[in-house]
Amino acid sequence: MARSKKTKPKGKPANLTIETLLTENRVFKPNPVFVKQANLRDSAVLRKAASDPEGFWAEMAGELVWNKKWSQVLEWKAPDAKWFAGGKLNVTETCLDQHLTNGRKNKAALIWEGEPGDKRTLTYYALWKQVNKFANALKGLGVGKGDRVAIYLPMIPELIVSMLACARIGAIHSVVFGGFSPESLRDRINDAGAKLLITADGGYRRGQIIPLKHDADVALADCPTIESVVIVKRGDFLLRVKEGRDHWYHRLMQEAKSYCPPVQMGSEDPLFILYTSGSTGKPKGIWHTCGGYLTGVYATSKYVFDLKDNDVFWCTADCGWVTGHSYITYGPLANGATQVMYEGAPDWPDPDRFWQIVSENGVTIFYTAPTAIRAFMRWGKEWPDKHDLSTLRLLGSVGEPINPEAWIWYHEVIGKERCPIVDTWWQTETGHILITPIPGITSTKPGSATHAFPGISAVVLDEKGNVVKEGGGYLAITKPWPGMLRGIWGDRQRFVDTYWTKWPGIYFPGDGAKIDKDGYIWILGRVDDVINTAGHRISTMEVESALVEHASVVEAAVVGIPHELKGEALAAFVTLGKGIIGDQKLSGQLKDHVARKIGALAKPDKIIFSADLPKTRSGKIMRRLLRDIAAGKVMGDTTTLADPDVISRIKKRYEEE
């Protein structure tokens, strides 16, 4: 790629401040070699999509397998959208069945590698067959259209088989990330009213065994809707089997019939629920539909990742997150791609595990998160340099703002200045990528997600809803798009309040953004009480309520603090009960307590014991001030504080930590 300007931006990695971004003015034009072969290189398509977004999406939807064509592309009555209403489809026919007759039957769909080094390759035919059989097994356990199925599995092929088997029979899957605690699993199962749980005896992570079935049993003690459990045998891990309720996956598969007719679903029928953190304590069950969602993930996989038949695509996300849903399970399979899937940690047994997998399988497209890129930077370029990365032709980033230094490192050390980088902005709620470079067309700027995908209308607005032409404000999506969430499971009011009341009829994603003079969008991070740590969304309230549940804690306030690798880490300001001493031991106990309640990903990095917290006269904790203390910033306005001295006392405690 050609670099047109060299100016070193100021600022440390991960400190993606507006000031840093303002100094970032390097531009990278699309590589002509890439452009020549790109799936999308004609900017007339972009102009056409801008003037007729519905026409663009209808064209994309037309490339999927439909059993009955839709009668209307879009019905829009804010905040409710119906895409391709009247259409009937089963998403597995696009993801699997069509490939049995279009020349891809014996093509590798999944090249899987377990953390201990075990390997399996599933062709499209083999994957299709397993999905059919497991769909029949689920049917045999009484699961049907509209039923909810919870999935709590490691990154093994059975996770994808399970998701697709649900889709085959019209059941709604709710995947819960294997790193979540039993309590988090329980709450998600109960909120969705799931009938069946699919789990495994265990999984591997950094050489350790994660006892999923054991954790699931803890959760299931309090899940009245669960009738059956299916256990995948991943290792030889000890577990208890509850007669009548628990079934071994491999036994069910032995008995299951090979073909399961795909249940024809309405385009607007639910495909899945996925829980994500919001600014209040309770996770939100974001739900997506069949027709619109599949159209969105199909189109973005094709044009953002430029997928071709001879590519080897690797998205390093876990299917417990939306990235794994859209860019492992649904988008790439709808495109008939070959994918790598890996179970474990990037530094196990050594920090070159990813690069070894890239070179061994000839990965051509690699999609990961900035937090991982920063970890690679810290481990040193000698690790990727040990491997042949010459097969790579496109790199992607997702999950949080990528700081320009990490972008440049990715570009130089991994992409060898040859591979375009697509910095893709989207959310669990948006279903698919909405803001991204188109690699054969867009000139990129390190740290900017650039422009809206064709058919998407993204702008920066001020508080009142006026368009900001240049400068900072809030990101907003002004027109409906096919993969948009259709609701929060069981909570219509929260759906309306969270996303649709800031400006009527306009989607508010909760991110701050800046637009520059060339119309490039720079995402600045969350503006609500959600912390994006290592690319994962954690609600401060959720961690606070976990902390106050601990017997020694009276009050807690959690804020995000800049972190070199994770982007943001959690700092908890904690007030203890009378006479309780806040020492190292208690600090460790509280961290473990949060890990047990929510999952290790929510563990605070810092616990600051403080006799009191800054409050307004009406008793509201002023998190803004705590954030300032944690960031070592000059204090903002403290005139509304009930006790102005509290700040200097907390500051002292923080500095001592």
Ligand code: WTA
């Ligand atoms: C953040 C992950 C900057 C953002 C797909 C968003 C990003 C939240 C980017 C959604 C990006 C995601 N640049 N920020 N390229 N991608 N984000 O639901 O704050 O886990 O609102 O979906 O991640 O996180 P979620």
